[in-house]
Amino acid sequence: MTLCDVSPRDGLQNEPDRVEPAIRAALVNRLAAAGLPRVEAASFVRAEAVPQMAGAEDVVAGIERRGGTEYSGLALNERGYERLAAAGLDRVNFNLAATQSFNRRNGNRSLEEALAGAERVVERSTLPVTLTISVAFGCPFEGRVDPGVVARIAERFASRAEIVLADTIGVATPSQVRSLVGLTRARGAHFHNTRNTGYANALAAIDAGAALLDASCGGLGGCPYAPRATGNIATEDLVYLLHGEGFETGVDLDALIATSQWLEGILGRRLEGYVYRAGAPAGAA
Numbered sequence: 001m002t003l004c005d006v007s008p009r010d011g012l013q014n015e016p017d018r019v020e021p022a023i024r025a026a027l028v029n030r031l032a033a034a035g036l037p038r039v040e041a042a043s044f045v046r047a048e049a050v051p052q053m054a055g056a057e058d059v060v061a062g063i064e065r066r067g068g069t070e071y072s073g074l075a076l077n078e079r080g081y082e083r084l085a086a087a088g089l090d091r092v093n094f095n096l097a098a099t100q101s102f103n104r105r106n107g108n109r110s111l112e113e114a115l116a117g118a119e120r121v122v123e124r125s126t127l128p129v130t131l132t133i134s135v136a137f138g139c140p141f142e143g144r145v146d147p148g149v150v151a152r153i154a155e156r157f158a159s160r161a162e163i164v165l166a167d168t169i170g171v172a173t174p175s176q177v178r179s180l181v182g183l184t185r186a187r188g189a190h191f192h193n194t195r196n197t198g199y200a201n202a203l204a205a206i207d208a209g210a211a212l213l214d215a216s217c218g219g220l221g222g223c224p225y226a227p228r229a230t231g232n233i234a235t236e237d238l239v240y241l242l243h244g245e246g247f248e249t250g251v252d253l254d255a256l257i258a259t260s261q262w263l264e265g266i267l268g269r270r271l272e273g274y275v276y277r278a279g280a281p282a283g284a285a
Contacts, residue, residue, distance in 0.1 A: 001206070005039050007220045007235070008024050009042060014222030025063055029064050032066040037250060041072065060073075076117075078120055091129070094118050097134045099135055130164055131162065133163070133166060134166040135166070139169070150165065150180060163187055167191050168192060175204070181205050185209065186210060189212070190213075218264070218271035218272065219233065219272030236253060239275075
């Protein structure tokens with residue numbers, strides 16, 4: 001089971017105040033030291049669109065590379081890919097939405113334009129590509145999403161990119177997750193815990209064949225363009241669950257808990273996760 005911690009990007013992009021690049025780089029370094037096999041380090045979007053993600057290149061410059069950790073970044077278009085590749089990250093996470101409305105809000109483009117942009121990045125990328133299909137289960141502007149639409153997008157890129165299905169607004173339930181992961185054969189899934197189904201959905205995704213799960217340290221996260229979307233499932237909560245169910249993650253739970261406690265001090269508020277507050281029982285790490 002491969003875990004990707006997205007807190008430096010998807011987590012911090014929804015904070016009201018911008019966290020400085022040096023602190024974001026320190027978070028990346030802490031996550032890598034905890035044994036995360038993949039960390040989403042930065043977002044290469046326009047600073048005026050998402051001010052919290054400004055200074056992506058500075059974040060990457062502050063990373064202390066560790067063997068065994070793959071460092072990825074988010075891109076929404078070719079310009080973002082070019083910046084990401086020049087910065088020296090290991091993987092590009094290209095994000096597009098399954099609906100017209102969300103593509104317009106998130107990237108100022110139609111679904112067709114987003115698909116064309118993905119084609120161009122996939123064709124030219126010298127890095128491995130993850131294609132994340134956001135609002136795969138439901139859209140805040142269009143409601144329920146046709147699974148057939150998601151399946152056609154996944155099929156179009158499946159031989160050339162790693163496919164991840166994102167429940168961006170946290171509306172999915174386990175039966176829906178099993179069905180869509182099975183239909184698309186997606187390798188990964190990305191869950192928000194808006195309606196407290198995120199952890200059940202993670203297990204359902206694994207049941208359906210997923211081998212990659214995104215999560216965010218402390219349960220940080222949300223989406224600037226998704227009204228009322230709350231945080232991602234918390235990485236330490238997911239690790240505790242997976243270890244208890246007999247899965248190997250290679251992640252140090254105690255180190256994750258310490259990182260969430262550190263983040264709490266940085267942000268000055270209680271985070272959404274539970275395990276970092278409750279602590280891990282003896283032998284659980």
